[in-house]
Amino acid sequence: MKFTDFNFHESLQEGIMSSGWEDATPIQEQVIPMILEGRDIIASAQTGTGKTGAFLLPILQKLITGSSSDHHINALIIVPTRELAVQISGQLDGLTYFTDVSSIAVYGGGDGSSFVQEKSALSKGADIVVSTPGKLISHINMGYVKLKELSYLILDEADRMLDMGFHDDIMRIISSIPENRQTLLFSATMPSKIRTLAQKILKNPAEVNIAISRPPERIKQEAFIIYETQKNPLVKLLLKRSTFKSILIFCSKKLSVKQLTRELKRAGFNAEEIHSDLEQSQREEVLRQFSSKHLPILVATDILSRGIDIDQIELVINYDVPHDGEDYVHRIGRTARAETDGTAYTFVTEKEQNKMAQIEKLIGREVPKSKVPDELGPVPSYQPRERRSSGGGGGNGGGGGRRKPFRR
Numbered sequence: 001m002k003f004t005d006f007n008f009h010e011s012l013q014e015g016i017m018s019s020g021w022e023d024a025t026p027i028q029e030q031v032i033p034m035i036l037e038g039r040d041i042i043a044s045a046q047t048g049t050g051k052t053g054a055f056l057l058p059i060l061q062k063l064i065t066g067s068s069s070d071h072h073i074n075a076l077i078i079v080p081t082r083e084l085a086v087q088i089s090g091q092l093d094g095l096t097y098f099t100d101v102s103s104i105a106v107y108g109g110g111d112g113s114s115f116v117q118e119k120s121a122l123s124k125g126a127d128i129v130v131s132t133p134g135k136l137i138s139h140i141n142m143g144y145v146k147l148k149e150l151s152y153l154i155l156d157e158a159d160r161m162l163d164m165g166f167h168d169d170i171m172r173i174i175s176s177i178p179e180n181r182q183t184l185l186f187s188a189t190m191p192s193k194i195r196t197l198a199q200k201i202l203k204n205p206a207e208v209n210i211a212i213s214r215p216p217e218r219i220k221q222e223a224f225i226i227y228e229t230q231k232n233p234l235v236k237l238l239l240k241r242s243t244f245k246s247i248l249i250f251c252s253k254k255l256s257v258k259q260l261t262r263e264l265k266r267a268g269f270n271a272e273e274i275h276s277d278l279e280q281s282q283r284e285e286v287l288r289q290f291s292s293k294h295l296p297i298l299v300a301t302d303i304l305s306r307g308i309d310i311d312q313i314e315l316v317i318n319y320d321v322p323h324d325g326e327d328y329v330h331r332i333g334r335t336a337r338a339e340t341d342g343t344a345y346t347f348v349t350e351k352e353q354n355k356m357a358q359i360e361k362l363i364g365r366e367v368p369k370s371k372v373p374d375e376l377g378p379v380p381s382y383q384p385r386e387r388r389s390s391g392g393g394g395g396n397g398g399g400g401g402r403r404k405p406f407r408r
């Protein structure tokens with residue numbers, strides 16, 4: 001569905017276009033009409049699905065076309081972390097660029113001067129406030145936050161907020177806003193504590209569930225639990241022993257891409273790198289070499305994880321754990337295309353174990369842990385937080401703000 005089909009206000013449509021969005025993602029398609037109708041929503045959707053746009057766009061449309069109160073806060077978005085607050089504000093800035101809608105982000109950390117700035121902005125009022133719970137409460141306690149006219153409350157990543165112990169803060173904030181409001185609750189997972197919260201704060205909500213895509217069954221997935229310093233020796237060992245002819249290695253950072261490629265070349269492997277520091281023509285040349293199978297090993301940042309269609313990549317190595325399940329699925333989905341079988345290895349260091357466990361939860365299965373060759377010495381055991389605290393909700397891997405455009 002095209003955004004033009006929603007009949008958004010012209011100024012909003014311009015912002016959507018300049019953000020480079022043309023087609024609505026599935027969650028946007030489902031949720032936007034219901035929010036426009038005024039329904040409360042409980043939606044399970046992960047980062048990467050376009051969930052932020054799904055709640056921002058209809059709220060913006062209502063603020064632009066309805067009667068909103070000046071000098072008051074009209075919409076409040078509560079989020080667990082400053083990274084998410086920054087990310088949502090970034091999307092808001094793009095979408096509201098051609099409108100009169102004002103917004104402020106209020107989040108923890110920061111110094112005294114940012115508190116003063118926030119205080120001044122909150123005292124004047126803003127159409128939309130994006131805030132972490134604790135920081136907002138500090139301001140509410142000072143008495144100048146104008147929440148009495150609030151029409152829209154959005155809780156984003158609600159499961160994470162509860163895991164972080166924000167339940168009471170959320171309820172305290174809700175006690176200072178009108179009961180007659182529209183409430184939208186987004187959560188990656190739906191443990192019973194989220195259902196209980198939903199019963200308390202939502203009215204006859206519509207329920208939406210956008211399941212994360214699953215990797216194809218025929219991809220053989222393996223994880224290696226190692227120390228950071230063992231990554232390079234392990235890549236080299238696996239490459240030396242492998243018979244794969246087309247291998248794509250993903251690193252989250254450009255610097256790691258460059259360092260690893262240098263090291264592989266030094267060790268005599270035919271490897272090249274691809275990342276955003278290269279000119280377009282250089283990227284195209286490397287890709288051509290790799291797709292025509294003249295180049296067996298390509299080391300890449302996530303610019304290659306979505307969309308690019310190269311047949312018969314036999315092995316994908318995740319040099320580090322991707323930020324979330326959606327990225328993981330996209331990365332390993334580069335192998336096993338066109339009905340061929342593929343293999344995906346993921347390196348998991350101690351710091352990345354929680355992220356890996358979160359991904360396993362999202363894809364609905366454990367990735368088998370392979371034995372690390374003895375010559376690499378002792379390795380850590382796999383003990384992610386989620387396993388240690390059995391039955392908990394969606395602990396986060398400390399991933400915080402991941403920010404990459406949704407592409408299909």
Ligand code: AMP
Pocket residue numbers: 020021022023024025028046047048049050051052053091403404405406407
């Ligand atoms: P989210 O799941 O809300 O964190 O969004 C993930 C990323 O997808 C963000 O970088 C958005 O800017 C981008 N995005 C959201 N909706 C769309 C869309 N309809 N078309 C293209 N990109 C989108």
